Amino acid sequence: MSINTGTRTLLTVITEAALEATLVRILSEQGVRGYSVSEVRGRGSRGYRDGVLAESANIRLEAVCSRAVAESAITLLRERYYDDFGMVAFMQDVDVLRPDKF
Amino acid sequence: MSINTGTRTLLTVITEAALEATLVRILSEQGVRGYSVSEVRGRGSRGYRDGVLAESANIRLEAVCSRAVAESAITLLRERYYDDFGMVAFMQDVDVLRPDKF
Amino acid sequence: MSINTGTRTLLTVITEAALEATLVRILSEQGVRGYSVSEVRGRGSRGYRDGVLAESANIRLEAVCSRAVAESAITLLRERYYDDFGMVAFMQDVDVLRPDKF
Amino acid sequence: MDVIVLFFAFGLIAGLLRSELKLPPGLYEGLSLFLLLAIGLKGGQGLAGQPLMPLLPELASVMLLGVIQTFIAFAILLNLGRFARPDAASIAAHYGSVSIATFAVAVTWLSTRNIGFEPQLVVYLAVMEVPPILVGIMLARGMGSGQVVRWGNLLHEAFLGKAVTLLLGGMAIGWFAGPGGLDSITPVFFDLFKGVLALFLLEMGLIVSRQMSGLRQQGLFLLSFGICMPLLSAVLGLACGWLLGLSVGGLTLLATLAASASYIAVPAAMRLAVPTANQATSLAAVLGISFPFNVFFGIPLFYQMAQYLAGA
Amino acid sequence: MDVIVLFFAFGLIAGLLRSELKLPPGLYEGLSLFLLLAIGLKGGQGLAGQPLMPLLPELASVMLLGVIQTFIAFAILLNLGRFARPDAASIAAHYGSVSIATFAVAVTWLSTRNIGFEPQLVVYLAVMEVPPILVGIMLARGMGSGQVVRWGNLLHEAFLGKAVTLLLGGMAIGWFAGPGGLDSITPVFFDLFKGVLALFLLEMGLIVSRQMSGLRQQGLFLLSFGICMPLLSAVLGLACGWLLGLSVGGLTLLATLAASASYIAVPAAMRLAVPTANQATSLAAVLGISFPFNVFFGIPLFYQMAQYLAGA
Amino acid sequence: MDVIVLFFAFGLIAGLLRSELKLPPGLYEGLSLFLLLAIGLKGGQGLAGQPLMPLLPELASVMLLGVIQTFIAFAILLNLGRFARPDAASIAAHYGSVSIATFAVAVTWLSTRNIGFEPQLVVYLAVMEVPPILVGIMLARGMGSGQVVRWGNLLHEAFLGKAVTLLLGGMAIGWFAGPGGLDSITPVFFDLFKGVLALFLLEMGLIVSRQMSGLRQQGLFLLSFGICMPLLSAVLGLACGWLLGLSVGGLTLLATLAASASYIAVPAAMRLAVPTANQATSLAAVLGISFPFNVFFGIPLFYQMAQYLAGA
Numbered sequence A, B, C: 001m002s003i004n005t006g007t008r009t010l011l012t013v014i015t016e017a018a019l020e021a022t023l024v025r026i027l028s029e030q031g032v033r034g035y036s037v038s039e040v041r042g043r044g045s046r047g048y049r050d051g052v053l054a055e056s057a058n059i060r061l062e063a064v065c066s067r068a069v070a071e072s073a074i075t076l077l078r079e080r081y082y083d084d085f086g087m088v089a090f091m092q093d094v095d096v097l098r099p100d101k102f
Numbered sequence D, E, F: 001m002d003v004i005v006l007f008f009a010f011g012l013i014a015g016l017l018r019s020e021l022k023l024p025p026g027l028y029e030g031l032s033l034f035l036l037l038a039i040g041l042k043g044g045q046g047l048a049g050q051p052l053m054p055l056l057p058e059l060a061s062v063m064l065l066g067v068i069q070t071f072i073a074f075a076i077l078l079n080l081g082r083f084a085r086p087d088a089a090s091i092a093a094h095y096g097s098v099s100i101a102t103f104a105v106a107v108t109w110l111s112t113r114n115i116g117f118e119p120q121l122v123v124y125l126a127v128m129e130v131p132p133i134l135v136g137i138m139l140a141r142g143m144g145s146g147q148v149v150r151w152g153n154l155l156h157e158a159f160l161g162k163a164v165t166l167l168l169g170g171m172a173i174g175w176f177a178g179p180g181g182l183d184s185i186t187p188v189f190f191d192l193f194k195g196v197l198a199l200f201l202l203e204m205g206l207i208v209s210r211q212m213s214g215l216r217q218q219g220l221f222l223l224s225f226g227i228c229m230p231l232l233s234a235v236l237g238l239a240c241g242w243l244l245g246l247s248v249g250g251l252t253l254l255a256t257l258a259a260s261a262s263y264i265a266v267p268a269a270m271r272l273a274v275p276t277a278n279q280a281t282s283l284a285a286v287l288g289i290s291f292p293f294n295v296f297f298g299i300p301l302f303y304q305m306a307q308y309l310a311g312a
């Protein structure tokens, strides 16, 4: 790698819009310092969710953070929400500039 | 890795909105069990597509699935659609909880 | 890998919507041939940005390109914009079909 | 049939035939915002100059009405329907609470026939939304479960949820502006009301059609509950309205409020407070059965019952 | 010039000057939904009380008109224009089909001048959209190619595509409601019609301006086709209308329908059914040339031709 | 208080109480597009038939007014406020420029009281937006800094920015259509104006409430600047209007324009041209203080000052 970068983890969570505030709270308690959110529609084990009524809206949240933070957050999400809520979460390594920001 | 995760493949397809229904059908025939879609605009070899008219709308679909499924899906997409449609598709490894879901 | 793919770099930039035109110009000067953009809201070191007024709108741009192009683009972005603008940028390796397209 | 009901029927049929008709995202939200504000303004203007204190006992009565409905529905669902406790509690809360769309249809039904009603009915609408949610949560958790309920959050929701804010804000504006004070905005908020409601009902038809296709997975019990509960509630509403001395129009509206079931505020609250409850089940009953029943058959029927009661 | 045409000119100029003007996403969709419903309601109300069966032969005639136009356009594009088969078929389908925006401008042009027209013109609009798509697909694939066409899908599209659903649904509502039945929604669907059309044309101007900047890549042949084909079609439309015994207003509208070219339904269908056809080419012709030609020059011209024909 | 101001107060209070009220995305943009077009149409219609050349010196005067305001504000912020050069320049540009929402409230305030004003005030609005941006950029960079300013871009912005395009386009349409020419679109663009403005102000209230919660981080100096600068500007505006011989209504509007501060065009331009300036600071002053001050207190006050001046 020719430039000064570092490796961090990109945590992506796709879940019901109703959970947004809760999710953001949990992530920041776990040490996530920033995140971005967009609206998505999709299909999974709970059928099609198109967001026409608020009840069927999905969000996609992504946060760059350290591996440890991502893992503790995702573990917590599984414990508390995987059973009752539509939720897909995954992690990837990414190269970032300014690794200390995350 | 300190927690029980597995590796799966994240398949991302950016293409013309007109293809959405077809794309979803193909993916599910290939064994994809869930996906998420959002609207994007963008530029590629076919010029700028901003989605004001339905003809110039793009979607971004992402699906977590097994590597084999992702590869067979992407191969099929290339054969059938790469020549005639604006389409960009790529695959990445991601760490997921509940790997059996995908 | 059973099918003919190549590895490229996915560059993702999340930043203020005001920068979109500038960002696109810089990327294309660096050799990026295509990109996709979507609207996001989010939180970072500069507080919450929800996009109700144009001043607080964020975009998420992603571009598949070669590693070298991604690195030179991201370095330029850091030099010129990291101090004054809300901006998060990261790179990942992705497997693509038609690697010559990017 | 009223023309606005024809719009609902059109949306319903288009959806059931799997038409490609789809309304632009955000339209639903914009239309309902408009309806809530307009209803609030009208109600506030009606109340202007009137002292508000004497309303308090009335409001307590209608809030109690919703709470009683919730308990009755819960008992039926648990014992007759053999639903799990969280599901019974969640569905009961939907039926104890109210639907603004149903109310708007009834208001239009009355105004088309030049039947007046008391302005405080709008205040009833505002206060009847939340109490059943609180009762539903308690019922789901078991009264003595010791689990912590975030009452602060819930009270916040009660007064500052989206629908209630718009209704109360609209009422406050109408109240301060007083008679004549809204003239300059009449072309938007009053003249357009029915047309906007028509568009809204078109979208409701599309939404309902999707719930109907999910109805098959529901047991027969839920289907009959979706019709009988509104009827029972309407009777309770009429009784309550009779005790409060309402006019025929007011009686009809209170019966409609009682019969209507929430599909916005309650699902949103229950999703977080009682996550184990199955949301698809309650929405299928509320939207797939009770909403169309009230719009097509309920409102004219409640009016006849109100006339009978007032005549008696 | 009519004020709504001024809005189109404004959007066009703003776009050509590269103004930053951009309309919020979803607005285009919302406005066109409104226009389709309003057109449908008006047409349905006009037909109320009238038996519908006698319309069937008329509808067959105008559908045939569109099909003939498609064949003629195809022959011209293939032989004179030397287009590849899929491109010729795709462009031909655009010109065989109709444009709702152009129709709305013509309706407003007539109503500003108090010129009446037969209510069934709205039904013509609804049935003329789809047949040229089917013909275009067959022409693209070669009649005997043996390739499977998904006729089920296409029929679904014919009756349940977005525009047709809204037109037919609006007509059904207007038909059931009958004269007077739409009074309560008049302030929205009729009083606002021209203002909404003005906003819509502003957006059309912006859209067209973008196509115009792409016109340079197109050959001169396509440019002249974009003007001559509407003229030829208008003549066919007038002839057809004359056989059907239409009034001057009706003749003008049918000529406009024939001359107009689709830029919503046809591109969407062709993109999937004939993917090798170049979409940029057809949109440049339809939006960059024929739409502005019809709006600025075509409609007044067709009216004069209609007057001449009716006087003859 | 005017009913539209009540909508602003409602949004403000709902926001400060942290209500869940949130307007659908895109609504803000749609409403402001409507208001700009409507203001432009009205102004253009008023100017129809009138020669435009004699307006040029007037326009030069009001542009100079905005430039002078920008210099004064810059001097105050730099010397008294001890702001860094880029911040002082950026805030000054906000106050030199104008706010369309404030203008619309003042127009409605006057029309509610049947007070007329000169149609060219709308042209003033259009030309006053951009010059302070240019001055602000020069001030930020230091006149002789030799840094390249993209003047081409800035001139493009001056005539083809979104707000200016809509105002000028609306005016051109109104001017060409002339008296009577806008009748067919009156139900949309004029009858709905006040109701739409009410909705817009509701959203403004929500937006302002968020800025208010950020006010605490700002020094006391900025807070008083947010009130005193509009007062000073209004006096300059009245003086300028008096020299131009405006009526009481015109004086009130020009004072309002001078007192108003931009929160759309200027922030967007400064963000790119002067990236080191702190945007949160300027928006807190403009939206958190000056906008509500002008809406609640400024406009009636400026009217009284205008009456006094006209009577003198």
Ligand SMILES: Nc1ncnc2c1ncn2[C@@H]1O[C@H](COP(=O)(O)O)[C@@H](O)[C@H]1O
Pocket (backbone or CB within 6 Å): A014, A015, A040, A041, A042, A043, A044, A045, A046, A047, A048, A049, A058, A085, A086, A087, A088, B033, B034, B035, B036, B037, B062, B063, B064, B065, B102
């Ligand atoms: N395999 C997947 N890949 C991407 N997104 C998914 C996948 N499965 C589910 N989703 C998204 O997550 C939401 C909830 O999923 P589920 O809990 O399976 O219903 C869906 O509505 C989709 O938006």
Ligand SMILES: Nc1ncnc2c1ncn2[C@@H]1O[C@H](COP(=O)(O)O)[C@@H](O)[C@H]1O
Pocket (backbone or CB within 6 Å): B014, B015, B040, B041, B042, B043, B044, B045, B046, B047, B048, B049, B058, B085, B086, B087, B088, C033, C034, C035, C036, C037, C062, C063, C064, C065, C102
């Ligand atoms: N290199 C790229 N990176 C990300 N998105 C791309 C890229 N190239 C094209 N796209 C997206 O894919 C769409 C179709 O691309 P194309 O077929 O090249 O015109 C464009 O409108 C973009 O949204």
Ligand SMILES: Nc1ncnc2c1ncn2[C@@H]1O[C@H](COP(=O)(O)O)[C@@H](O)[C@H]1O
Pocket (backbone or CB within 6 Å): A033, A034, A035, A036, A037, A062, A063, A064, A065, A102, C014, C015, C040, C041, C042, C043, C044, C045, C046, C047, C048, C049, C058, C085, C086, C087, C088
């Ligand atoms: N760690 C992060 N992960 C994902 N997105 C982020 C992160 N930090 C900031 N962002 C996004 O980048 C924007 C600007 O960030 P900042 O410069 O930190 O204020 C925010 O509004 C977020 O949308």
Ligand code: NA
Pocket (backbone or CB within 6 Å): D069, D094, D095, D096, D097, D098, D099, D233, D257, D258, D259, D260, D261, D262
């Ligand atoms: Na109820």
Ligand code: NA
Pocket (backbone or CB within 6 Å): E069, E094, E095, E096, E097, E098, E099, E233, E257, E258, E259, E260, E261, E262
């Ligand atoms: Na045609």
Ligand code: NA
Pocket (backbone or CB within 6 Å): F069, F094, F095, F096, F097, F098, F099, F233, F257, F258, F259, F260, F261, F262
């Ligand atoms: Na000013």
